[in-house]
Amino acid sequence: MGEDYQPRKWMNVDYTMTSVFHVARRDRVVGSRGPHDRSRKQHIIAQVCFQLYYDRQLKGCDEMDDVPFALLSHSGGSCGFPENFEEIVNQEFQIVYLDEFQNNKNKYSSKIQALLLWWHLPVVDKELLDSLPNLKVIGSSGAGIDHLDLKLISSYGIKLTNTPHVGDDATADMAMTLMLASAKQIIEAHRISCSPETKHFDLNWVTDDITEATLGIVGMGSIGYSIAMRAKAFRMKILYHNRTRRLPEEEAAVGAVYCSKIDDLLQQADFVMLVVKLTPETHKLISKRELQLMKPTAILINISRGQVVDQDALVEALKNGTIKAAALDVTFPEPLPRDHPLLTMKNILLTPHIGSGTDKTRRRVAQKLVSNSSSIIKGFPVADIVTAT
Numbered sequence: 001m002g003e004d005y006q007p008r009k010w011m012n013v014d015y016t017m018t019s020v021f022h023v024a025r026r027d028r029v030v031g032s033r034g035p036h037d038r039s040r041k042q043h044i045i046a047q048v049c050f051q052l053y054y055d056r057q058l059k060g061c062d063e064m065d066d067v068p069f070a071l072l073s074h075s076g077g078s079c080g081f082p083e084n085f086e087e088i089v090n091q092e093f094q095i096v097y098l099d100e101f102q103n104n105k106n107k108y109s110s111k112i113q114a115l116l117l118w119w120h121l122p123v124v125d126k127e128l129l130d131s132l133p134n135l136k137v138i139g140s141s142g143a144g145i146d147h148l149d150l151k152l153i154s155s156y157g158i159k160l161t162n163t164p165h166v167g168d169d170a171t172a173d174m175a176m177t178l179m180l181a182s183a184k185q186i187i188e189a190h191r192i193s194c195s196p197e198t199k200h201f202d203l204n205w206v207t208d209d210i211t212e213a214t215l216g217i218v219g220m221g222s223i224g225y226s227i228a229m230r231a232k233a234f235r236m237k238i239l240y241h242n243r244t245r246r247l248p249e250e251e252a253a254v255g256a257v258y259c260s261k262i263d264d265l266l267q268q269a270d271f272v273m274l275v276v277k278l279t280p281e282t283h284k285l286i287s288k289r290e291l292q293l294m295k296p297t298a299i300l301i302n303i304s305r306g307q308v309v310d311q312d313a314l315v316e317a318l319k320n321g322t323i324k325a326a327a328l329d330v331t332f333p334e335p336l337p338r339d340h341p342l343l344t345m346k347n348i349l350l351t352p353h354i355g356s357g358t359d360k361t362r363r364r365v366a367q368k369l370v371s372n373s374s375s376i377i378k379g380f381p382v383a384d385i386v387t388a389t
Contacts, residue, residue: 074121081116112135124149159385162372176231213236216265219304224275267293282304288316295323300314326349334353
């Protein structure tokens with residue numbers, strides 16, 4: 001035998017079922033006196049391998065009984081849990097989808113310990129919580145929690161976790177995309193370029209500068225700060241308004257100037273970027289009065305929540321030239337009614353709430369959603385706990 005010879009590991013517990021049955025099938029003829037006779041040793045090895053595999057399968061079944069169940073809305077489609085992410089959930093939970101649960105409540109009600117929300121679904125209400133007596137945690141994808149009744153959840157003694165910061169970079173990228181596309185009128189430029197009526201290009205058509213323009217960021221949290229870092233590369237003058245002022249070294253790093261009053265920011269900014277959470281204080285934060293404070297050449301960009309802007313006031317401001325344009329990744333409701341006036345205006349850019357919509361980001365959201373929820377069930381500390389205030 002050569003130096004590279006390795007003895008076959010007959011007793012490997014990971015011996016596959018196919019191999020085991022192959023050996024066992026060959027050894028059925030043990031005891032015969034023909035050319036198919038096999039040694040007693042080989043027969044014993046096959047029996048031992050089969051028993052090891054069988055024992056392991058039984059152990060696996062017992063272990064599955066200890067894996068907690070998680071309830072999700074549905075699989076696939078435009079708003080269901082992505083099928084290619086199910087493997088992430090299966091690492092910690094046994095998945096039960098809402099239809100299956102509703103048809104078999106007696107079977108699953110007491111088993112479900114986690115409720116995993118994928119972009120607000122399933123809807124959390126008293127009826128659902130009453131049907132889940134052993135629910136320990138609700139995991140909500142994304143950072144926003146304005147779709148949840150925190151006091152109701154807290155009254156059941158259920159912990160709530162979300163996935164903040166995972167989508168910061170993707171959302172900041174989207175904010176810059178909206179600013180660039182609206183300033184350069186990319187949608188209109190594309191239409192003109194593709195129109196069969198276009199015979200020549202208007203060489204006197206001009207758009208807005210980004211470089212050295214003034215950007216006003218309303219809400220300087222982690223996403224707002226990520227936007228400021230990107231804007232610095234365009235040598236933009238950065239103003240910001242926030243409940244809490246950033247540290248001096250953080251301001252200096254991006255060249256940001258703090259505005260204690262939002263009015264000061266609105267009056268100076270060429271681009272107003274909304275990056276706030278939806279709270280009672282920020283509901284219709286930008287309304288008729290605020291829009292009138294903005295420059296007639298200014299562009300409003302909203303990547304937070306649709307209800308932060310008074311949409312009726314925005315329609316009027318865009319119609320009468322109070323501001324130049326708007327770019328919205330969010331509206332209220334979503335989608336807008338098909339006859340809404342914003343849908344037919346030329347000085348607006350709309351996208352379907354895709355700020356964090358990259359494959360890498362969504363996968364990381366799913367991973368954090370599962371790890372946070374699993375850790376809570378196991379009694380481990382989790383940083384992303386949301387409490388009713």
